[in-house]
Amino acid sequence: MRRATVAERSAVPVLVLVTLFVLVVVPILMVVYTAFRDAVPFSGSESNFTLSNFGALFEEKTVSAAINTVIVTIGGTLMATAIGCILAWLAARTDIPFKPLVHVVGILPLFISMLAATVTWALLGAGNSAYLNIILADLGAPFRIEMRSLAGFIFVEGLYHVPYPFLLVYAALSLITSDIEEAAAVHGANQFQTTMKIIFPVVLPAILGSMILNAVMMVENIAVPQILGGPVGLETLSIRVYYLMNRIPSSPTQASAVALLLAAIVFALIYAQNFVLKGRDYRTISGKGAQQKVMSLGNWRYVAAGFVVLYFTVAIVLPMLALLLGALRANAYIANTAAMFDVAQLSSDRLLSITSDSEVINGLKNSLVVAFVTCVFGTGFFFILAYIVHRTRIPGRKVIEYIAMMPLAIPATLLAMGVLWAWIGSPIPVYGTIYIIILSFLPRFMPQAFRALSSSVMQVHEDLENAALLCGATRAQTVWKVFLPLVRGGVVSAAFLLFVLSLREVGGALFLYTTNTRVLSIVVFESYENGSWDFVAGVSLLYTVLLGGITLLGLKWLRPSL
């Protein structure tokens, strides 16, 4: 019996650590190593040490890409944060009409693919033949919208990253029960002072935290610069890495060097977050009163409601209409506004042909398989990680936690390159199959899923398990009969999160697909390069409907803590 215990104790953590190492650390090391070689290592060709790859960092294109990245990230973050904070405040603290709907509006963009959204904004505002510009021309307006610009990048990024500040700030505002505010009033503060001295400091960490989170996502975003910037050669660092990899002849070693620069930016952001948020986590404040003070807006209620409706229209309604129109038009050319809404010009033929297009069907199939396997395997594995880290005294659990959170600082493009090189030379023939995409998605979503599962693991009091052990249950029986039933909600919601994230992901699948193993997001991503706009719009529409449908199905498992 004792021997079994010892074996069990060392076997499980060793197995877990090895798996983690292969999934997360090896790909990163591959990219770092490649950045210092003159050819991709372990690929058959000989490679030598060199520093010349870093010359790519000083090329004009890279420098301007870096500057663009910084501008877009700052602008997009500010815009998303401003909108998110206003919505959060309206939903949490005012008497705005239809409050629950404000909440829905705040989180809805979370379930729209950034990729499809960018496609719609290309339809709406890229060039003179874009829908909004046709309308502007017919209205005689002296200006046109141009989404194929840095302002366009900022606008799209800012518009669709609102949910993160919304959720975090909303949660922080909900923590401030009215007794905290009343205490300030009792001690002599007026409304303004209370806001500045109590509310703002408590909410500030949430604001800063969501800003960094958004900035990281914008730095590594690839859909926006590809679809809006591609046609006019406007690049950010992430797309620069992509082009270096994909141009002919490709420059993988230089791409590695640029990817490291990208990682350095992300790393600096995360470091800044830890620095800024140090000792400022107020999430544990628990006001039990739950009574929230609501501010009466008076007639401003309608202005506030107008703001929410405006955001909803611009972020959701307009793009959906554009997608529909784009997908249903028989002829891509539109002469004027009247022609745009001419029902006679609409036809479902193209859309129907898309639904039977083998490429699309294949992509859909691959997407679902990848999402399903990632979801099942990921939930299981990350649950084991969370359990080991929070519920055992196994040595090495700190290392496990550290590695599990590491991908947070790894841009998608870098990860995908690393996974490619890690597996292409391996004797296990995963390259060319959809499994290599799963091997990239697993580390990619590890931090989010691990964090979600950790919080549900920690919610179950340890004594509930101890009681079962004392009753004679084995550790496995305890997990199965007591622990799992108690965390089921959290586990299902993490599984759902993994499924949706996998369906939406673009960056993590780059470089890893072949003609037969494209996932749906990649079909959309590529179709814009070679397809006609009606095809792009049609596929994007399907993709959006698919994501929306799955989100609706899973709505009851969604937690606001996403």
Next chain:
Amino acid sequence: MVRVIDAMSIRIKGLKKKFGSFVAVHGVDIEVPEGKMLVLLGPSGCGKTTTMRCIAGLEAPTEGIIELGGQPVFDSQRRINVPVNHRNVGMVFQSYAIWPHMTVTENVAFPLKMQKLPTAEVEERVAEILRIVGLEQFRDRGATSLSGGQMQRVALARSLVMRPAVLLFDEPLSNLDARLRDHLRVELRELQTRFNITSVFVTHDQSEALSLADQIAVMNTGRVLQADDPVTIYQNPHSSVVADFIGYRNIFPGAVRQGGDDGILFALDESSFELTSVHPPPPGEGGIFACVRPEDFEIEAHRPDQPVKPNTFIGEVTSASFMGSYTQYRVRSTTGQVIDVFHNRAPLDLPPGSPARLHVAPKSVLLLPMRSAS
């Protein structure tokens, strides 16, 4: 029909538990005979829970031997460590640890299902135990819809039904209100003696300790200071620290002056006052203290014209609280001591500010070292 359990003794030798470099338990020796109840009494953080978790097997000790019924379940030298689920130890947690996704019956049946007993026997034993703890009518209730006291009973039933070799209680009553606590305490003691289960009970409430225990072990900073039956420990603590836990509220530092036929003269520090005691101090270290229980003082109004007996403090009442069966006075003596007194006869007319005198018999004054010699 109540089955008496084959009780097992507990023997702990040299138990030591470190968390990193912090030593939570410093070589504890404890013995609990079969069917008896040991109470671990001590201040917060002294290692009571840690000791208990070591017995249960939830924590692996750094050193030492733990035997249940003469069989080692842990021995650091012989590398024995029976896993928690094979020890047959029951435990009632402070948080109850009732599984919220199961009904009362399912909670209580769990240990029997783990033993893979036939369904008929499981049902029979669960029904019996629920009747004993008075929860029959709640058998199909979800566990979360119960009150605190009812949850505590479920936790107790769940432990009793498995007929454990030993039963551990970690402050099981501390989350309950005072009346329910008294009630459950009596019930618990009754069940424990009726089933003849060897038990360890953790508390930092001295009256709970005195009323429940066959044996009390007073712990402080990871060590057992004294282990004795309640009467002995109450009447004869070996050190002032133990006396403090056991209800000697008045503890004065000082020095022994002289031993005489009619007692020992003890001079209180920083005052001219001298107390007489008939008990010579036992060996120990850390200085000597005079320890007096608050109920051993006789309090009365002080009138300057009356003669003052020896062993009498004179002072002024600073607070008086009527507690029902007794009145609690706090008096500041003219010689500088703050003295707590429980007066359990008819309340006196002694409002704060009135002069009072306090007498204590020499036999009620214990002279004790801070730490006993062993």
